[in-house]
Amino acid sequence: MVRVTVPVPGRAYEVTIGPGVLAEAAQHLALPSSASVTFVVSDRTVSDLWFDPLAASLRGAGVSAVLLTVPEGEDAKSLQAYGTLVRQLAGREAHRDDPIVALGGGSVGDLAGFVASTYMRGVPCLQIPTTLTAQVDAAIGGKTAINLPEGKNLVGTFSQPRGVLVDLEVLKTLDDRSYRSGLAEIAKIALTLDLELLAALERDPRPIVERDPAALEDAVTRCVSAKARIVAEDERDAGARLVLNYGHTLGHALERLDAFAGRTHGEAIALGMVFAARLAESRGRATGLVARTARLLSSLGIDASSALPPAEDVLAAIRMDKKYRGGVRWVLLDEPGRPRVVDDVSEDEVRMALEAIGGSRA
Amino acid sequence: MVRVTVPVPGRAYEVTIGPGVLAEAAQHLALPSSASVTFVVSDRTVSDLWFDPLAASLRGAGVSAVLLTVPEGEDAKSLQAYGTLVRQLAGREAHRDDPIVALGGGSVGDLAGFVASTYMRGVPCLQIPTTLTAQVDAAIGGKTAINLPEGKNLVGTFSQPRGVLVDLEVLKTLDDRSYRSGLAEIAKIALTLDLELLAALERDPRPIVERDPAALEDAVTRCVSAKARIVAEDERDAGARLVLNYGHTLGHALERLDAFAGRTHGEAIALGMVFAARLAESRGRATGLVARTARLLSSLGIDASSALPPAEDVLAAIRMDKKYRGGVRWVLLDEPGRPRVVDDVSEDEVRMALEAIGGSRA
Numbered sequence: 001m002v003r004v005t006v007p008v009p010g011r012a013y014e015v016t017i018g019p020g021v022l023a024e025a026a027q028h029l030a031l032p033s034s035a036s037v038t039f040v041v042s043d044r045t046v047s048d049l050w051f052d053p054l055a056a057s058l059r060g061a062g063v064s065a066v067l068l069t070v071p072e073g074e075d076a077k078s079l080q081a082y083g084t085l086v087r088q089l090a091g092r093e094a095h096r097d098d099p100i101v102a103l104g105g106g107s108v109g110d111l112a113g114f115v116a117s118t119y120m121r122g123v124p125c126l127q128i129p130t131t132l133t134a135q136v137d138a139a140i141g142g143k144t145a146i147n148l149p150e151g152k153n154l155v156g157t158f159s160q161p162r163g164v165l166v167d168l169e170v171l172k173t174l175d176d177r178s179y180r181s182g183l184a185e186i187a188k189i190a191l192t193l194d195l196e197l198l199a200a201l202e203r204d205p206r207p208i209v210e211r212d213p214a215a216l217e218d219a220v221t222r223c224v225s226a227k228a229r230i231v232a233e234d235e236r237d238a239g240a241r242l243v244l245n246y247g248h249t250l251g252h253a254l255e256r257l258d259a260f261a262g263r264t265h266g267e268a269i270a271l272g273m274v275f276a277a278r279l280a281e282s283r284g285r286a287t288g289l290v291a292r293t294a295r296l297l298s299s300l301g302i303d304a305s306s307a308l309p310p311a312e313d314v315l316a317a318i319r320m321d322k323k324y325r326g327g328v329r330w331v332l333l334d335e336p337g338r339p340r341v342v343d344d345v346s347e348d349e350v351r352m353a354l355e356a357i358g359g360s361r362a
Numbered sequence: 363m364v365r366v367t368v369p370v371p372g373r374a375y376e377v378t379i380g381p382g383v384l385a386e387a388a389q390h391l392a393l394p395s396s397a398s399v400t401f402v403v404s405d406r407t408v409s410d411l412w413f414d415p416l417a418a419s420l421r422g423a424g425v426s427a428v429l430l431t432v433p434e435g436e437d438a439k440s441l442q443a444y445g446t447l448v449r450q451l452a453g454r455e456a457h458r459d460d461p462i463v464a465l466g467g468g469s470v471g472d473l474a475g476f477v478a479s480t481y482m483r484g485v486p487c488l489q490i491p492t493t494l495t496a497q498v499d500a501a502i503g504g505k506t507a508i509n510l511p512e513g514k515n516l517v518g519t520f521s522q523p524r525g526v527l528v529d530l531e532v533l534k535t536l537d538d539r540s541y542r543s544g545l546a547e548i549a550k551i552a553l554t555l556d557l558e559l560l561a562a563l564e565r566d567p568r569p570i571v572e573r574d575p576a577a578l579e580d581a582v583t584r585c586v587s588a589k590a591r592i593v594a595e596d597e598r599d600a601g602a603r604l605v606l607n608y609g610h611t612l613g614h615a616l617e618r619l620d621a622f623a624g625r626t627h628g629e630a631i632a633l634g635m636v637f638a639a640r641l642a643e644s645r646g647r648a649t650g651l652v653a654r655t656a657r658l659l660s661s662l663g664i665d666a667s668s669a670l671p672p673a674e675d676v677l678a679a680i681r682m683d684k685k686y687r688g689g690v691r692w693v694l695l696d697e698p699g700r701p702r703v704v705d706d707v708s709e710d711e712v713r714m715a716l717e718a719i720g721g722s723r724a
Contacts, residue, residue: 079448083441090512118480121505121518121599143483150452156483157519237483 002221006140006228008160008235015140015164015224019213022128022167023053026061029126030163034097037064038126039089041112042103043072046130049173050103054128065101066092076107077146079155085115099124099162105131105178106138110156113144117159127164131174132182133265135166136189136223137244141231151320152255158236166224168216176301181266183208183300184247186219188273191293192246193226195337198296205299243339246331247272253317259309270297270304271357278353279345280332289333290357311354315347364583368502368590370522370597377502377526377586381575384490384529385415388423391488392525396459399426400488401451403474404465405434408492411535412465416490427463428454438469439508441517447477461486461524467493467540468500472518475506479521489526493536494544495627497528498551498585499606503593513682514617520598528586530578538663543628545570545662546609548581550635553655554608555588557699560658567661605701608693609634615679621671632659632666633719640715641707642694651695652719673716677709 001018016028031038038058042051047067055065068088070076089100100123102112109127116125129139145156171179186208190198197219201208207215227244234240251272254260260268274297277289297304308314318328329343363380378390393400400420404413409429417427430450432438451462462485464474471489478487491501507518533541548570552560559581563570569577589606596602613634616622622630636659639651659666670676680690691705 079441079445083445086441086517087510087512090510090516114480118476118517118519120516121507121520145483148449148452150449154452154482155448155480157480158483 002217004221004224004228006160006164007232008142009232011160013160013163015166015228017166017168017217017221017224019168019217021165022050022170023057025054025057025128025165026063027057028163028165031061031063031099031126032097032124035063035099035124037066037094038099038101039092039094040065040067040101040103041070041085041108041115042067043076043108044069045072046104046108050128050130050170054101054103070108070111074107074147074152076111077152079146079148081111082115082146085111086119089115089119094119094123096120096123099126101126101128102139103128103130104134105129106134109134109139110143110145110153113142113159113161114146114156116161117144117157122159124162125159127161129164129166130170132171132179132220133185135171136182136220137185137227139164139166140224140227141241142235143237152252160235166220168213168220171211171216177264177266179211180300180302181264184266184270184273184297184302186223187296187300187302188244188246188269189223189226191273191296191333191336192243192331192339193230193337194222197222198336201300202296205296209299209301242329242341243331246333246339247276249318249321249328249330250275250314252321253314254309256317256320257309257313259313260306263306267303267306270302271306271308273297274304275353275357276330276332278357279330279349280334282349282353282356283332286333286335289336292336308354308358311351314354315350318350364579366583366586366590368522369594370504371594373522375522375525377528377590379528379530379579379583379586381530381579383527384412384532385419387416387419387490387527388425389419390525390527393423393425393461393488394459394486397425397461397486399428399456400461400463401428401430401454401456402463402465403430403432403447403470403477405438405470406431407434408466408470412490412492412532416463416465432470432473436469436509436514438473439514441508441510443473444477444508447473448481451477451481456481456485458482458485461488463488463490464501465490465492466496467491468496471496471501472505472507472515475504475521475523476508476518478523479506479519484521487521487523489523491526491528492532493540494533494582495540495547497533498544498582499547499589501526501528502586502589503603504597505599514614522597528582530575530582533573533578539626541573542662542664543626546628546632546635546659546664548585549658549662549664550606550608550631551585551588553635553658553695553698554605554693554701555592555699556584559584560698563658563662567658571661571663604691604703605693608695608701609638611680611683611690611692612637612676614683615676616671618679618682619671619675621675622668625668629665629668632664633668633670635659636666637715637719638692638694640719641692641711642696644711644715644718645694647694647696648698651698654698670716670720673713676716677712680712
């Protein structure tokens with residue numbers, strides 16, 4: 001078991017990582033001493049698997065757990081699901097010191113985090129992410145969000161949880177596509193921020209692909225630590241945190257396009273990373289990065305070879321990015337481990353790089 | 363014109379107070395240099411009166427103003443109005459640096475503040491309160507909120523505005539009941555935190571009752587300054603800020619009761635202050651405070667003589683307070699200017715004090 005501190009000034013908290021920590025939740029979570037009840041937000045699939053051991057641990061500490069189920073996947077992140085949840089809390093007379101526990105993937109964590117940061121102007125939030133993506137990325141750092149019909153994550157808060165429990169056991173039941181989506185985020189951290197992790201993945205990707213517990217604990221801990229450093233430096237996404245967006249500018253744009261419906265987030269950002277490597281190489285940096293990125297992703301079983309939608313559609317989708325204001329900022333690598341935020345990438349450059357990666361894979 | 367700084371650590375901002383400042387908004391507001399458009403949230407009544415001069419000032423500074431109207435009064439503070447507003451912003455492609463301007467009373471400010479703190483995880487918010495209550499209380503301090511069917515202000519954030527404009531001209535068009543509601547908040551600040559203001563009001567209440575500009579500027583500035591000090595000390599309502607709740611524990615309970623429908627917030631907290639004085643006197647403190655409070659309120663034209671609902675109904679409503687957890691905390695005065703938070707007031711004491719103030723007015 002490992003503990004990583006997220007040293008956000010004034011609101012530092014711990015991420016506890018290890019196999020089986022969920023069933024020992026009461027030991028590891030920083031429950032307010034006044035808490036006698038927790039409200040566990042989860043979807044049906046996850047709660048069927050993991051609510052009982054969580055509730056048993058809490059009960060052992062004299063804290064009851066009330067399950068509030070939300071729709072599966074992105075459907076949890078609607079205004080309607082938000083309204084339902086805050087009204088359920090009010091109807092059950094949840095109070096300011098009653099913690100909300102997010103038990104699930106990124107969508108559950110985003111919704112429950114937003115609810116916790118706004119119900120009664122903020123109640124304690126504990127995150128128990130149950131997908132690899134949420135464990136290495138979404139549950140760390142305090143970004144909460146819901147979607148609007150007009151776009152994803154358009155409403156939310158920056159609000160740090162009180163604690164995060166990362167149970168590696170729960171990954172055993174995760175389906176392959178979802179797991180590989182998480183591997184793409186791990187590859188992102190390796191390429192941008194952790195050369196030792198990159199070396200380990202390139203040396204032998206098999207342990208992590210096969211969900212070897214020791215390899216997972218190491219990789220997850222490295223990713224959480226890297227993200228913790230970045231978040232502490234830039235809680236509100238004004239600078240350093242942009243690095244975590246590596247591969248995401250194109251990735252998010254692809255996710256906005258119908259032609260990309262059905263792809264995982266991991267596949268979208270995998271393509272985004274190959275594309276960012278192409279942009280960097282076309283600017284005379286990071287020689288060989290396209291091939292190296294493609295090799296890494298492939299060795300992790302991640303498909304980065306989807307056909308791209310037409311370039312003009314992609315450009316239009318990029319312009320809709322909520323970070324867009326007159327120009328898009330891209331994260332490019334000078335070389336692995338040396339990310340740089342650039343804001344002078346022209347649409348022509350993007351067009352050419354899209355053709356290049358489209359062509360190289362045809 | 364007076365400027366008061368609200369010295370919240372890391373997020374200090376200025377309240378500009380004076381007649382006519384709304385029509386000079388662009389000069390006084392700390393608009394982000396990148397802003398080219400503002401979204402003005404207001405209701406029909408207020409925007410008919412004040413949107414044009416505001417928009418003209420902004421236009422003069424090269425910033426356009428888009429009006430988004432919301433329902434009048436508390437109806438603005440619904441989940442539905444919230445959803446409508448964030449979707450309107452998204453539909454108009456409002457960006458992270460586009461300010462939201464709240465132009466209206468407390469309800470508009472609460473809703474617009476909540477929208478600003480959550481749309482794209484926070485955009486700049488400027489408050490231009492147009493009722494006396496909002497000018498001396500609601501618009502200062504960064505509490506935002508909407509209501510649920512289950513109760514008032516159950517959802518919201520602590521989120522400081524970027525600036526506040528208090529135009530004393532707009533009070534000229536305010537109806538008498540609303541104005542007197544604001545006077546009740548001024549009386550609260552005078553009794554709890556500003557003995558000079560209390561002395562001035564007791565010496566000659568006529569100027570403020572008659573909306574004399576100089577008297578108003580002085581009283582509003584004093585109230586804003588007092589609140590600014592308290593808020594800076596306790597942004598998230600964990601201690602010192604409770605003092606601002608003087609008269610509000612009973613006041614909010616009365617507002618929750620149907621029997622009190624139609625009364626103003628000011629009338630409810632006026633009764634709450636008389637009641638708190640009664641509680642203090644019954645504990646051997648603040649001799650003569652009941653009579654002094656009643657005299658002050660009466661001289662300001664505030665009706666603190668409504669018949670109280672049955673004591674058991676009031677007690678049940680007090681128990682529903684969101685600050686309630688096992689026991690209610692009351693703000694009582696040892697004497698004017700010396701507030702104290704107490705948590706050992708028994709329900710029997712409350713019952714007796716309710717009978718006493720009910721009886722004294724029969």
